Amino acid sequence: MSISMLQPRLSSPVPSPPIFSSSRISVRRTIWCCASQFQVAVVNGPVDDGGASERNVIRVGLPSKGRMASDTLDLLKDCQLSVKQVNPRQYVAQIPQLSNVEVWFQRPKDIVRKLSSGDLDLGIVGLDTVSEYGQGNKDLILVHDALEYGDCHLSIAIPKYGIFENINSMKELAKMPQWTVKKPLRVATGFTYLGPKFMKENGIKHVTFSTADGALEAAPAMGIADAILDLVSSGTTLRENNLKEIEGGVVLESQAVLVASRKSLIQREGALDTTHEILERLEAHLRAVGQFTVTANMRGRSAEEVAERVLSQPSLSGLQGPTVSPVFCKHDGRVEVDYYAIVICVPKKALYKSVQQLRAVGGSGVLISPLTYIFDEETPRWRELLTKLGL
Numbered sequence: 001m002s003i004s005m006l007q008p009r010l011s012s013p014v015p016s017p018p019i020f021s022s023s024r025i026s027v028r029r030t031i032w033c034c035a036s037q038f039q040v041a042v043v044n045g046p047v048d049d050g051g052a053s054e055r056n057v058i059r060v061g062l063p064s065k066g067r068m069a070s071d072t073l074d075l076l077k078d079c080q081l082s083v084k085q086v087n088p089r090q091y092v093a094q095i096p097q098l099s100n101v102e103v104w105f106q107r108p109k110d111i112v113r114k115l116s117s118g119d120l121d122l123g124i125v126g127l128d129t130v131s132e133y134g135q136g137n138k139d140l141i142l143v144h145d146a147l148e149y150g151d152c153h154l155s156i157a158i159p160k161y162g163i164f165e166n167i168n169s170m171k172e173l174a175k176m177p178q179w180t181v182k183k184p185l186r187v188a189t190g191f192t193y194l195g196p197k198f199m200k201e202n203g204i205k206h207v208t209f210s211t212a213d214g215a216l217e218a219a220p221a222m223g224i225a226d227a228i229l230d231l232v233s234s235g236t237t238l239r240e241n242n243l244k245e246i247e248g249g250v251v252l253e254s255q256a257v258l259v260a261s262r263k264s265l266i267q268r269e270g271a272l273d274t275t276h277e278i279l280e281r282l283e284a285h286l287r288a289v290g291q292f293t294v295t296a297n298m299r300g301r302s303a304e305e306v307a308e309r310v311l312s313q314p315s316l317s318g319l320q321g322p323t324v325s326p327v328f329c330k331h332d333g334r335v336e337v338d339y340y341a342i343v344i345c346v347p348k349k350a351l352y353k354s355v356q357q358l359r360a361v362g363g364s365g366v367l368i369s370p371l372t373y374i375f376d377e378e379t380p381r382w383r384e385l386l387t388k389l390g391l
Contacts, residue, residue: 061123156249188225
């Protein structure tokens, strides 16, 4: 198999590295330095933490810039976890509701790297970032795999024109006779771990990858690449640049996730308890999103008779069933029960239908309010986490 990354060959004398650039895209090359003058050590992966394992404070990594950063702060605020940053230029902050916790604002890929090295204990990033920079590291553990924002997918895209005009699937792309050892398929991407792995799994033998920053969509038109591997949200940018996705070309579906260091959860004091609290707050909020409490009064002879009427309607069952409580009124000096209060939880899409059904069975005085949190007996993801940790 001829899967390779574009790297210059070392020769003597050492030539200046070629640089290709435009206003929005650049292809990076490795710069070789003379070893006789100095040595540079590049370490890819965990290094000695120099005593970091002895720290008592729990470190949480959050994205420092962009839409992911603002959406993450909004989510935490909705969970009553407000991040307090004294100076917006500082990279460290606090969450007053969580004692002994530091927040560190980092680039998403650095969050994953520092989770691997033990410099962070928890972090929120996209699943694509975890997959690319975690590279299957068993010490990284997903605590919550669906925070419901940052949705996108990593996908192969090829031109709509030329030799690709009638190519509509990965199978057809792999069978194209143009790809040889001397002329491999050229893919521009920032995902140099997931990309080669995906191509190998799809039987494309002759392929090279160039790492690039900026507008990858321009690479095929500029002649730098034949295809791109990039994150796609709506697909509008691809279409505007005459590119198309193909069947079987999605590498992974991604959204924001909460990830932790397995070692930290087991060894660092307080890390597991803090994770439990964060997870419970997240689960309670996310479960309540789009849910409404509906309260109504209903005449009836008994709570059981009222409950039977309510449950005869398919949209009025609530989470576990309706809550039916007596409404006490005073008549001629006597306290009597004329009405029963009905409380149910319904999703937004079924809200109006539920109100109609309540009226149909005698409900009146209907009140509606949005839910903020729904706390379960114990979050399923917490039980799953303990199982993953062997606890």
